[in-house]
Amino acid sequence: MQLLQQFAQIQSQWTLEEFVEVVNELLPQFLPLPEGETRILEAVNPRLVRHYTTQGLLDKPQRSGREVRYGYRHLLQLLLLRRLLMEGYGSGAIERLSLSQSNAELEALLQGGVQLKAETANPALAFLQQIQQRQQNLDAAAPSPPLAQTDPRIPPSAAAPAAATPPSAAPAAPQTVPNKSQRWLRVEVLPGLELHIREDFVYPSSPYEQQNLQQLIADQLSILTPNRRRSS
Amino acid sequence: MTSSSPQIDLIPLRAVLASGQPTTLDLVVKITPPAPTVEVQRPPLNLGLVIDRSGSMTGAKIDYARQAACYAVEQLLPTDRVSVTIFDDRIETIVPSTPALQKTPILQAIQQVSARGSTALHGAWIEGGMQVGQQLQPAWLNRVILLSDGLANVGETNPDVIAADVHGLSKRGISTTTMGVGNDYNEDMLEAMARSGDGNFYHIESPQQLPSIFQTELFGLMGTIGHQVSLGIEPQSDVAVVDVFNDLDRNQYGRLQLPNLIVGMPILIALRLKVPALTESTEFCRFRLAWNDPNQAGRQVLRVSLRLPIVPGTQLEEFPLNPIVQEQIALLLAARAKAEAVRQLDLGNFAEASKSLQCAQQAVAAAPASALTQTEMQRLQDLDKDITNGEIARSRKNAVYQRYSSERSRPV
Structure with missing residues (x-):
């Protein structure tokens, strides 16, 4: 869970070989889980890192004398790069994304948020989402029959009360304007515990994101149900 | 994939200019996409049906x-991707974007589609775009193919707004093709979508044609070696462009927006230049063809210029008129007559519409006889006959589709 933050705090400076080793150790957690068959994970090697750098997909390494050094930001960029490539994004979209975003934004992208990533990484999708938002705003102005059951108790935007959000686990804030006709699915996890899932919610694909999400749910539960826990 | 350039042939109506006389020169610019010299390895397709x-x-x-x-x-191919979205008043993606690896489940999902409800055309196009967009790859051929037989009556229905959206998406790497089936859809809107979407528009009169139209579209897509194609015409010194017979849209630089460069499908642009009196041979017009190649970074540009020998005026008649130029101009004038006929039909002036088509028949008849001019004569007669018989919607749709195809040198 605190995986990335540890690296951020120690401000590591790696040689190329060390950097490659760290990345390969971390990668499995950040890549989408394979569907069905097991996927043979392609390891990153020094040549690949240099290739990405000349392609402009990674920041240039720092120089220290004759040696080059890689740091935390390079780590974030490379993890995100590998992940987006695996998900089929073009290098054009990734270039802008991984060079222009701040460290905090790169962390957020790795930690969760398929929707968030899609919007920033992909100009065509971002454009279509804008159109969709425009149409939804128009629809909201005109009365339309609800297409599906809506749950009046939960406003769609209230994914998590702000106070309960640990700084490391910013959830994938849905960026679309809440639409009153969106569908919600109710799943009873245990007697007395239900999940409400909006139809456009995407379950994260990497172990790291999944862990973050589980942690977030656990945190919420422990805050909302402290009394019962003590009495049991 | 070979990266050889398209070929540009400049074909003047007459191969020489008369010395010391101003000339009105008709000219065809023929753009031939390169034939593949080795086995064609096409870029993967990313399709949204x-x-x-x-x-x-x-x-x-x-x-x-x-x-x-x-x-x-x-x-x-297994490396391609496809999604299938169906729509009435509701929009449903029955096959989310998936590699075309295991085809049986995709085919089964399609087989189960049945008809119902009204037409949320714009929303469905967005959903199809999203499916393609989620897998967007600049080196792929990313396209939404929209098939409809009706009028958009749910969601956004303003053709200008829809065309602007389609244009915006094509600028971001996803083109749009539209197919109208039958006599009840809005041909102006579907054509505008295809024009602004850098794709193709098809009018499909009878549903039996559908599979062959899909074949045309797909083979075209597979043979696409250039998109976002433009042609700049740059007359030199006192030369002027009097007319471009293909009524194509222009881009922000005033260049003609051409259809995609597809292997085996040359594009013919006909224009009329006013050339002042010349006494010696000189470059008097330049052309600039530009396109995007899915396999290469940046815009590809090819330039050619036109220069003709000068002969004494008395020898001019010895040089024959080029039948390709005559034929092409006749066909494009017929396309204009169809546009005028559509305008008259919309005003309710059926007699005027007929007259325009009949004038065009005379013009085509005056051109040297060829298979193309024969077919064109027949088409003009059929359009006129439909008007006489009160089949206005049918005549209008065919006129729009034929005009659209002629301007882009595409077969109907």
């Missing part, structure tokens, strides 16, 4: 639409 299943599609139309979609899926 968007199919109307509104109530009016009931019967043969939905049958053939299913067949056509299945046909498209069957042609794909």
Whole structure:
């Protein structure tokens, strides 16, 4: 869970070989889980890192004398790069994304948020989402029959009360304007515990994101149900 | 994939200019995409099929639409991607974007589509775009293919807004092709979508044509070696462009927006230049062809210029008129006559519309006889006959489709 933050705090400076080793150790957690068959994970090697750098997909390494050094930001960029490539994004979209975003934004992208990533990484999708938002705003102005059951108790935007959000686990804030006709699915996890899932919610694909999400749910539960826990 | 350039031939009506005389020079610019010299390795396709299943599609139309979609899926390679979105008043993606690896489940999903409801055309196009967009790759051929037989009556219905959206998406790497089936859709809107979407527009009179139209579209897509194609015409010194017979849209730099460069499909642009009196041979017009190649970074540009020998005026008649130029101009004038006929039909002036088509027949008859001019004569007669018989919608749709195709040198 605190995986990335540890690296951020120690401000590591790696040689190329060390950097490659760290990345390969971390990668499995950040890549989408394979569907069905097991996927043979392609390891990153020094040549690949240099290739990405000349392609402009990674920041240039720092120089220290004759040696080059890689740091935390390079780590974030490379993890995100590998992940987006695996998900089929073009290098054009990734270039802008991984060079222009701040460290905090790169962390957020790795930690969760398929929707968030899609919007920033992909100009065509971002454009279509804008159109969709425009149409939804128009629809909201005109009365339309609800297409599906809506749950009046939960406003769609209230994914998590702000106070309960640990700084490391910013959830994938849905960026679309809440639409009153969106569908919600109710799943009873245990007697007395239900999940409400909006139809456009995407379950994260990497172990790291999944862990973050589980942690977030656990945190919420422990805050909302402290009394019962003590009495049991 | 070979990266050889398209070839540009400049074909003047007469191969020389008369010395010391101003000349009105008709000219065809023929752009021939390179034939593949080695085995064609095409870029992968990223397709979004968007199919109307509104109530009016009931019967043969939905049958053939299913067949056509299945046909498209069957042609794909495992490296291609495809999604299938169906729409009436509701929009449903029955096959989210997936590699065309295991085709059976995709085909089964398509087979189960039946007709119902009204037509949320714009929303469905967005959904199809999203499916393609989620897998957007600049080196792929990313396209939404929208098939409809009806009028958009749910969601956004303003053709200008829709065309602007389609244009915006094409600028971001996803083109749009539209197919109108039958006599009840809005041909102006579907054509505008295809024009602004850098794709193709097809009018499909009878549903039996659907599978072959899909084949044309798919083979075209597979043979696409250039998109966002433009042609700049740059007359030198005192030369002026009097007319460009292809009524194509222009881009922000005033250059003509051409259809995609597809292997085996040359594009012919006809224009008329006013050349002042010249006494010696000189470059008097330049042309700049530009396009995007999925396999290469940046814009590809090819330049050619026109220079003709000068002969004494007395020898001019010794040089024959070029039949290709005559034929092309006759066809494009017929396309203009069709546009005028459509305008008159919209005003309710059926007699005027007929007259315009009949004038065009005379003009085509005056051109040297060829297979193309013969077909064109027949088409003009059929359009006119439909008007006489009160089949206005049919005549209008065919006129729009034929004009659109002629301007872009595409077969109907």
